[in-house]
Amino acid sequence: MREVFLSHQSMVNRQSRIIATRLVLNLDGGAAMADAVGTLNALASVWPPGDKPLFISCGKANCTAEVLDWSPPRNAVIEIPAASLVGDHAPALLSALQVWQPSVCLQFDSAAVQALSAAVQFRFIGLDAQQFSLPQLKMLGARTRALGIGIAFNVESSKDFHACLDAGLSAACGWFFTKGINQSAKTLTPGQANIVRVLNLVRKNAEIREIEAILRQDVAISYKLLRYINSAGFGLSCEIQSFRHAVSILGYDKLNRWLSLLLATASKDPMATALMHTALWRARLLELLAHGLVDRSEYDNLFITGAFSLLDILLGISMEQVLETMRLPDAISDALLGNGGRYGPFLDLALASERADGAGMAAQAAMLGLRADAVNRAQLQALAFAESMEF
Template sequence: MNKVFMSRQPLLNRQSRIIASRLTLHLGKHASMQDAANALGALDDIWTRSEKTVFISCGSKCDAGLLDWSAPDNAAIELPAAALLGADGPDLIAALQTWQPTACLLFDAQATKALAVDVPFRFIAFDAKQFTLAQLKLLAARTKNYGMGIALNIQSSEDFRACMDGGMTAAAGWFFTRPSVQLTKTLTPAQTNIVRVLNLVRQNADTRDVEAALKHDVAMSYKLLRYINSAGFGLSCEIQSFSHAVNMLGYDKLNRWLSLLLATASKDPMAPALMYTALLRGRLMEFLSAGLVDKAEYDNLFITGAFSLLDVLLGVGMEQALDAMRLPDAICDALLGHGGRYLPFLELALSSEGDQGELIAEQAAMLGLTADQFNRAQLQAQAFAEAMEF
C-alpha cells in the first residue's frame, strides 16, 4: 500500500502570481524511490497537464528509481547534487539521459561539480533556509546560464521581494498567507456590502431583494457571474443573470461563490494568490470529507476552507470577520480553533501546506484516509483552483 504522502508549495513570480507548484513526497522509514514512483504513477489519470510546471521533490533520497515514473511534460524533477555525484550517481545520470525529464538542480556545496555532468538543467533551485539574501543574489547571477533560478522555502514578503529583485524567476513558500499589515477592526464599505448580500442569501431572502443589493455594486455582480461561468464550475450553459443563477444552482451553491467575492474587495497585492489558496483549501476539504460527512455539509466544508484566510484577505481579525456574518457554529468553531467536526479536515488541509510528513500521515489516518486518497484530493483541488479566473 502507498505510504507516500505529499505536501505542496506554490511558486510565485515577481507579479505575485502563482505560476507553478511544488510537490514534496514524504517517504516513510521503509519507503523507497520505487514507492515514490508508484505514488506518482497512481495520480496519472488526474494529473493536470497545463502550462504550469509542477516541481517534484523527494529530498536527499532521490535516485534512479524515481525515473520509473513516466513524468508528464509539465513535471520538473528536483535533483540534489549529492545524488548525481554519489555512488549511485552514474545510474541516475544514465536514466536521466535516457528518459530526459525536465530537471531542476538543488544547489548545494557540490553543485558546481554537478553542473558539469552531462545533464541539462532547466531550473536551478536554492533553499532560502541555507543561504543569505546576499548569497542568493550572487548565486542567481552566477548560475543564470545554466537554468532559471528559483528560491525555495521563502518565509516573508520582504524576502520574496528581495529574491525577485535579486534575479530569481520565482519563489516558493506560504509567506503570503501571513498578514503583512496590521489588522483593523472594521470592514470596508465594499466588504460590508458583500457581507450584506451573503447574509440575505443565507436567510433565503426573496431573489428580488438579493438582486437589488447586488445592483449597489456592479463590479461585484460581474465578478460573481464570472466565477460561476468559469471552467472550474463545469456548467453546460452560460449563466446570464443572478436570477438565472438562482434557478440553475439554488442558494446553497451560490452561497459558496458569494463567499469568494469577499476576497475581491481586498487591496492586498497578494489577493490573487490568496484567493487561489483559499479556493484550493475549500475544495480540498470537500474532497477529504467525501463519504465521511453528509453531502448536505459539503458546502459548509468548502466555506470553512475558503474562509480560513478571511482575516488575511480582509485585513481584520478572524473574530471580527465572523461577527459580521451569520455562519453555522461548526464553521466558526473550526475557524477559531474551538474544535467541532470540521476542524480535523481544516487541520489536515493546513498540514498539506507544511513539511511534516509524519503529521500529515497521522492526521489522515485519524480520518481513515489513505495516502492515495489524500494525494488525489490535493491534485483535484489544485486543478479546480487553476480552472478559476482571478
C-alpha cells in the same frame, strides 16, 4: 507498498501569481523510492493538465535513478540535489536522465560545481533561502543565470521573498504570503460590507428582489459573481446571465459558496492573487476529503470553511471580526477559530499538507479514516480546480 503522503508549496512570481506548484514526497516510516514511484503512478488520472510546472521533490530522501521509473508528465519537473549527481548512485541517475530527458531542477548545494559539469541540461536552478545568505543568493543567481531559471525554495517571509527577487531570482517557493503583511483594518470596506449583506440574505433564503436590490447598488459584485459561476471550474453546460437565473439553476445553497469567494476578491493585499488561489485550493480540497465522511448537505459548508480560512489575511481584519458580521454554522466558525468541531480535522489536514509534514498528515488522515492515496488525489484535483477559476 508503504504509504507516501504528498505535501505541497506554491511558487510565486513578482506579480504575486502562483506560477508553479512544488510537490514533496514525504518518505516517512520506512518508505522507499519504489513506494514514491508507486504513489506518483497512481496519480496519473488526476494529474493537472496544462503548462504550469509541477516540481517533484524527494524531500529528505536520497534521489536515485528509481525516481525515473515513473514516467513524468510533460509539465513535471524533477528536482535533483547536486550531491546526487556526483555520489555513488550518480552513474545510474545520469544514465536515466539522459535516456528519459525530463525537465530538471538542480537543487544547488556544496556539490553544485561538479554537478554543473555533468551532461545534464537544467531548466531551473533551485537555491534554498534557508541555506544561503542574501549576498550569496545574489551571487549564485547571477553566476547560474545562463544555466537555468533561478528560483528560491523555503522562503518564509514576505521580506525574504522581495529580497530574493531583488537578488535576481525569478520566483520564490513557500507559504510566506499566507502570513500577511498588512496592519489589521478596523472595519470592512463598503464593498466588503455589501458582499456580507448579500451573503447573509442568501443564507436565510431571502426574497430574490431583496438581494437584487443590493446587487444593483454594486455592479462589480454582480459582474464578479457571474464570472465565477461561468468559470470552467463550475462545469455548467449553459451560461448564467443574471442573479435570478443563477438562483433558478443553482439554488441558494450552491450560490452561497460562490458568494463566499467574492469577499476575498475585495482584498487590497498585494498578495491577493496568490491568497485567492490558495483559498480556492483549500475550499475544494476540504470538500473532496469530506466525500463519504459527512452528509452531502454539508459539502458546501466544507467548501466555505476552506474558502474562508485565509479571509482574515485577505481582508486585513481578525477572524473574530470576520465571523461577527456573518451568520455561519457553528461547525464552520469553530474550524476557522481553531476550536476543532466537525470540520476542524479536515482543515488541519489541509494545513499539514502545506508544512511538508508527512507524519502530521498521516496522523490527521488517520483521524478521518483516510489513506494517503485519497489525500494525494484530492490535493491534485483541488489544484486543477483552483487553476480553472478566473480571479
